[in-house]
Structures are given as structure tokens and as C-alpha cells.
Amino acid sequence: MRPLPALRSLLFVPGNREEFLPKAAAAGADAIVLDLEDSVPLPGKQVARAHVAAELARRGDRLTFIRINHPSCGTLDADLTVLAAHSAQCVMLPKVACVQDVDEVDARLSTFEREKGLERDSIAILVVIETAVGLRNVFEILHSRSRIRGVGLASAEEGDLMLDIGGKWTPGGEALAYARGKLVCDARAAGVHWLIDGAFMNLHDSQALQTESRLARNYGFSGKVAIHPRQVSVINEVFSPTAAEIDRARKLLEALREAHAQGRGAIRVQGMMVDSANVRWAGRVLDLARSAGRIG
Numbered sequence: 314m315r316p317l318p319a320l321r322s323l324l325f326v327p328g329n330r331e332e333f334l335p336k337a338a339a340a341g342a343d344a345i346v347l348d349l350e351d352s353v354p355l356p357g358k359q360v361a362r363a364h365v366a367a368e369l370a371r372r373g374d375r376l377t378f379i380r381i382n383h384p385s386c387g388t389l390d391a392d393l394t395v396l397a398a399h400s401a402q403c404v405m406l407p408k409v410a411c412v413q414d415v416d417e418v419d420a421r422l423s424t425f426e427r428e429k430g431l432e433r434d435s436i437a438i439l440v441v442i443e444t445a446v447g448l449r450n451v452f453e454i455l456h457s458r459s460r461i462r463g464v465g466l467a468s469a470e471e472g473d474l475m476l477d478i479g480g481k482w483t484p485g486g487e488a489l490a491y492a493r494g495k496l497v498c499d500a501r502a503a504g505v506h507w508l509i510d511g512a513f514m515n516l517h518d519s520q521a522l523q524t525e526s527r528l529a530r531n532y533g534f535s536g537k538v539a540i541h542p543r544q545v546s547v548i549n550e551v552f553s554p555t556a557a558e559i560d561r562a563r564k565l566l567e568a569l570r571e572a573h574a575q576g577r578g579a580i581r582v583q584g585m586m587v588d589s590a591n592v593r594w595a596g597r598v599l600d601l602a603r604s605a606g607r608i609g
Contacts, residue, residue, distance in 0.1 A: 317437075317462060317506045318376060319604040320344050321536040321552035322545050325380075325512075327352040328361030334368060340542035341549060346378040349392050350407055358388070366395040373399040378439065380405040384417045393421055400435035405465070408473070409440040410447040412457040419458050439463035439507060443473040448492055455503035463507030464500050465538065466492060468529075470514050484521060486528050497533035510537040519547050526551035553605040554598045562595035562602075 324342035326333050328349045337345055347365045349358065369377060381392040381404060396402060406418055415438065422436050438461045442448055455461050467474045468489050470482035480488025493510070500508050510529035513522045526537050526548050537548045554562070565582045569592060572580040580587050602608045 318343065319535065319601050320463075320507050320509070321605065322539050322548040323378060323509060323536060324539045324542065324545055325352065328365045329353050329357040331364045336542055340539075340545045342539060342542075342545045343536065343549070344376050344378055344403075346380055346405060346538075347395075348380045349395070350380045350382050359391075362391060362395050366397070369395055369397040369402055373397060373401050376401050376403060378403045378405045380407060380441075381418075383408045384414065389417060389421065393418075393425065396425055396436070398429040398431070400431055403437040403439055403463070405439045405441060407441045408443050408447070409454055410444050411450050412454055415440065415454065415458055415461065419460060422460065434460040436460065437462040439465060439509070441465040441467055442496060443467035444477045445474075448474070448495060451496055452499040452503055455500060455505050461505060463505055463509060464496065465509040466496050466511050466534075468493070468511035472511065474511075484524055486525065493529065493532045493534070501533070507536065508534045510534045512538045512540045513544065514540070516541050516543065519543075522547050523551060549605070553607060554602045558598050559602050559608060562598040565591055565595045566599075 320343045322342040323344050323346050324337055324340055325346045325348050326337045328347050347368060349361050349365060353361045365379060369379065379392075379395060379402060382388050383406070393404075404418060404422065406415065409415065418438065422438070423433065425431075426433055426435060438458065440454055440461060440463075442451060442464060447454070451464065455464055466489075468486075469475070474492065475482055475488065478488065478492070482488065486493070497508055510526075513525050515521060522544055529537055530552055536552050539545045539548055561583065565587055568580050568582045569587065599608065
């Protein structure tokens with residue numbers, strides 16, 4: 314099974330808007346999400362499936378997400394006909410509230426993998442939490458299936474989760490503080506790879522997007538949804554290690570190597586004691602920096 318890439322930005326493209334694909338592909342997002350759900354009106358669903366199927370068949374060398382409709386809509390079989398015979402695809406499953414919401418999708422994907430000769434669980438699932446009930450059940454959901462490798466939080470202003478909890482969006486994110494913290498802790502405990510914060514709806518306020526992206530990164534999210542190509546560069550910059558972080562990570566690991574060579578365990582770097590948690594942080598920073606092209 315191929316290693317999972319780091320994902321700082323996931324750019325949504327309505328599945329029925331084929332003309333948007335060239336601009337989306339050139340935006341520099343770490344992954345594209347081909348949407349069959351909310352951004353596609355009911356009369357355009359079948360056309361969207363045809364466009365998405367063609368695009369997935371072309372993109373076998375690059376991980377691509379497909380947001381399908383919730384299984385309760387009755388279109389699961391039709392939505393999954395878009396899948397291509399390769400593993401560079403991930404199903405984004407919206408409105409997940411309990412383990413049972415994943416069962417049918419998981420079973421269909423297992424059958425598809427067997428029929429196409431793909432390794433079991435090679436097609437990943439990223440679940441999206443959009444309700445208070447879903448938030449309550451995050452750990453159980455993520456821990457239920459090995460193909461679940463990511464989770465997204467519907468943190469958008471006036472989005473489903475905000476309406477469900479009865480909160481009010483603010484730049485400081487007060488209403489979603491518990492939701493973000495709980496989702497990150499549950500996701501880390503479950504061992505999933507991608508933790509994705511939701512969309513920022515104001516397309517014209519790059520400064521506010523930067524502020525919210527930093528907030529999400531500080532909570533522990535690894536990336537954020539983009540709903541327009543102009544948002545991608547801001548999100549990528551925030552979720553990439555800074556020059557100062559890269560420098561500190563390198564110095565920390567070098568100091569540790571020197572200490573071990575001298576038979577010392579406890580060391581200080583830039584005035585701070587270093588332990589195994591710091592080493593893990595440094596490794597994570599440098600891995601992300603390589604993935605982002607910041608270092609060789």
C-alpha cells in the first residue's frame with residue numbers, strides 16, 4: 314500500500330463543472346475533491362458522475378478525493394460507479410454520525426477492490442463530521458474501519474455543525490473550540506493520518522482565512538478545505554513549516570545526535586530541555602517540509 318501524502322489543502326471542484334478542472338489543477342492544492350454532493354444540483358448529478366469518472370481515470374498518478382452523497386440518499390451505487398481501477402483515490406463521506414454510516418460504503422469498496430484486483434483497503438475513506446451526534450461518536454467512527462484514514466470537521470460559518478450546536482461564528486472560533494479540540498484528540502487517538510478543517514466561506518478576505526487557518530493548525534489540524542483556487546496559497550503557507558521551525562528541528566536533531574555520541578541523554582537546545590516528544594515533533598516538521606518542497 315502506497316504511503317499517504319501530507320495534505321495541507323483540499324480544493325473542491327463541483328463534479329458538473331468540467332470547465333473548472335484546469336484552473337483547479339493549476340492552483341497548487343495538495344489534493345482535489347471532485348464533488349457529487351452539495352455543490353451539484355439534483356438534475357446535474359448524472360452528468361457530474363460522468364465527468365468525475367473520466368477525471369478519476371486520468372488521475373491514477375495523483376491522489377484524488379470524491380465526495381459522494383450520504384448512503385441514506387439512495388445513490389450510493391450510482392456514486393461509486395465513478396471509481397477507477399487504481400488506488401490513488403479516496404472517498405469523502407459526508408454527514409457521518411455513527412459507525413453504521415460507514416458500513417455500506419466500506420462493503421462496496423471491498424467488493425470493488427476484489428473485482429479490480431486491488432489490495433484490500435487501498436481505497437481510503439475520509440469521513441466528515443457535521444453534527445453534534447457525529448462529534449460525540451468521532452473516536453468510535455474512526456476506529457471502526459482500517460480504510461478510514463482521515464476526518465474533516467464541517468467548521469464553516471453557518472454550516473451544518475454550527476447550526477446544529479446553535480453557535481455563532483467569530484474570527485476567534487470560540488463556538489467551535491470544543492469541537493476542534495475533541496475531533497483532533499479523538500483522531501490522534503484513533504491514529505488517522507489526515508485531520509482537515511472545514512471551509513472558510515468569505516472568498517475575498519485572505520487575512521481572515523489566514524487567521525482561521527492558523528487557528529486550525531494550532532489546534533492540531535494538518536490541513537484545510539479550499540473552496541476557490543485563490544484560497545490555496547494561503548492555506549498551503551499556513552500549514553507548511555516556517556523557516557524558524559525547520560531550523561529549530563534541524564538543530565534539535567543535531568544536538569541529540571551529538572549528545573548520544575557523547576553518552577548523554579538529557580540535552581538543552583536554545584535554552585529548553587529536549588525529550589522524546591520534541592524529537593517526534595522535529596521529525597514531523599522535517600517530513601512535512603520535504604513533502605511541501607521546503608527542503609530536499
